[in-house]
Amino acid sequence: MRSYSIRDVPEKVHTVLKQESARTHRSLNALVTSILTEFAEEARRRRSLKVTVRRMAALRRKIQKRRGLTSDSGELAAEDRRR
Secondary structure, eight states: OOOOOOOOOOHHHHHHHHHHHHHTTOOHHHHHHHHHHHHHHHHHHHHHHHHHHHHHHHHHHHHHHHHOOOOOHHHHHHHHHHO
């Protein structure tokens, strides 16, 4: 496990972190580790989502090249509802 030393934390940020650690009955270290872990997991999910969206767009372009433009399933569903 890695260790970090964080300098120049603004007093307001320190105060909020201390209050939150007291409120949740956790050490300041446990709270900051939890916050960093959540941030890292969310960043990983966002990167993964961006990759998936890019792959889907590439696949859509590939299909359009092979078959031409296809109808939007949402439009077809709306048309069925109007009948």
